[in-house]
Amino acid sequence: MPARDACGVVGISLQGKGAAPYLFRGLRALQHRGQESAGIATTSHGALHQRRGMGLVHEIFGQELLDSLRGTTGIGHVRYPTTGSTDIENAQPIVFKMRDGDAALACNGDLVNFERLRRHLQGQGVELLGNADTETMAQAIALEYSHQRDLEGAIRRACMELVAFRDPLGIRPMVFGTVEGGVAVASESVALELMGGKSVRDVLPGEVLVLEKGQLARTSTIPNNGDRAHCMFEWVYFSRPDSMLEGRPIYDVRHRIGVRLAKESPAASDLVVPVPDSARPQALGFAEGSGIPYAEALIKNRFVERTFILPDQKRRELEVRVKLHPVPGLLKGKRIVLLDDSIVRGTTLREIVQMVRTAGATKIDVRIGCPPIRAPCYFGVDMKERRELVAYERSEEQVAEIIGADSVHYLSMEGLVESIGMRSEELCLGCLTGKYPVEVPQERHRFQKSLKEF
Numbered sequence: 001m002p003a004r005d006a007c008g009v010v011g012i013s014l015q016g017k018g019a020a021p022y023l024f025r026g027l028r029a030l031q032h033r034g035q036e037s038a039g040i041a042t043t044s045h046g047a048l049h050q051r052r053g054m055g056l057v058h059e060i061f062g063q064e065l066l067d068s069l070r071g072t073t074g075i076g077h078v079r080y081p082t083t084g085s086t087d088i089e090n091a092q093p094i095v096f097k098m099r100d101g102d103a104a105l106a107c108n109g110d111l112v113n114f115e116r117l118r119r120h121l122q123g124q125g126v127e128l129l130g131n132a133d134t135e136t137m138a139q140a141i142a143l144e145y146s147h148q149r150d151l152e153g154a155i156r157r158a159c160m161e162l163v164a165f166r167d168p169l170g171i172r173p174m175v176f177g178t179v180e181g182g183v184a185v186a187s188e189s190v191a192l193e194l195m196g197g198k199s200v201r202d203v204l205p206g207e208v209l210v211l212e213k214g215q216l217a218r219t220s221t222i223p224n225n226g227d228r229a230h231c232m233f234e235w236v237y238f239s240r241p242d243s244m245l246e247g248r249p250i251y252d253v254r255h256r257i258g259v260r261l262a263k264e265s266p267a268a269s270d271l272v273v274p275v276p277d278s279a280r281p282q283a284l285g286f287a288e289g290s291g292i293p294y295a296e297a298l299i300k301n302r303f304v305e306r307t308f309i310l311p312d313q314k315r316r317e318l319e320v321r322v323k324l325h326p327v328p329g330l331l332k333g334k335r336i337v338l339l340d341d342s343i344v345r346g347t348t349l350r351e352i353v354q355m356v357r358t359a360g361a362t363k364i365d366v367r368i369g370c371p372p373i374r375a376p377c378y379f380g381v382d383m384k385e386r387r388e389l390v391a392y393e394r395s396e397e398q399v400a401e402i403i404g405a406d407s408v409h410y411l412s413m414e415g416l417v418e419s420i421g422m423r424s425e426e427l428c429l430g431c432l433t434g435k436y437p438v439e440v441p442q443e444r445h446r447f448q449k450s451l452k453e454f
């Protein structure tokens, strides 16, 4: 931590009651996936209503605004920007013109062929207002539809429908479920539960779901030869621990990671301390696996959430001190195993290690519940530059020196894959291996067998 995910999405189709209050609750459950902006679009009697704003979901949507979002079908989005600048033009859902009317689109993830598609659209005379890839995708859909006469009926129906689709390799998550009086989709199962419903299943990679009049009207799947590449980082960090992904509870995976780390990289210590909140299950697993007592020795101030307003390094460092504070006396004279879910840039962890040392710890062994992140992500996660990554071309010893710890050990690749409980071929491990599940600019493709191992 802390890397930021691209976004969270939610969509709902109900019968006889308004969608907006449900979307609001679903978005609040997904707030951890993006805090820059949020938006809701609903449809009633062929008209589209859309409201977007900068900030947190509850700050944007008061009762009056929710009441103005009429209709039984709608979508919602929370955004952390990975492509496109920070302004309202790039907030989602994006509303765009189709041949027979308006449509709204919300997307979780990045378009890897964004630049090429953008140039193609501009070459066709399409005007792009913002610079985010979702607008590019929306315009590409509109252009495609305008060329295909047989889709006319579908466009007309789109006024009443919600179409949900998951990327063909299932890199980003999406679940389908039921709510009272309807059906819904969301980036995480917890959003369905907080809408008063429950998750039924994961949307399949490449699956298209059409939700209509409170029912799942039909499904189809983009042809794919069975390849999957679920983002390992959803289990490691992004998803809430109370969510389920591909049938695996996130909490259980994180707990197994901790138990495994205790076996792989033991440490002679007095206390296991998590970096809150995300590393708690891993730290509990480590404590169980090692028999070393667990203590919540770092307390998080829950009311400091708006990290996006602190963009530069110096401010981020200051922010850690506002966000976390050690329990007086608990760390004094103790050897500490400090558990974190992952290290991306290392800035936050360096501050935390220093804080633990200042509080009197005599030894700090850092254990990380993920292998070293050494390559960028092209699929919606804010890890773009190799040189920003603390593990890039650095050993565990060098990283320990940079963050000021006595030792640093990462979870092994086998440990990660076995803790998730899937085959490595079914996971995206691109930022760990530098081999990606789809072709990305100037990078290796994991199916390019001739390339030597990373």
Ligand code: SF4
Pocket: 171, 230, 231, 232, 233, 234, 376, 377, 378, 379, 380, 381, 428, 429, 430, 431, 432
């Ligand atoms: S490159 Fe890493 S963060 Fe990006 S989708 Fe793959 S596993 Fe997830």
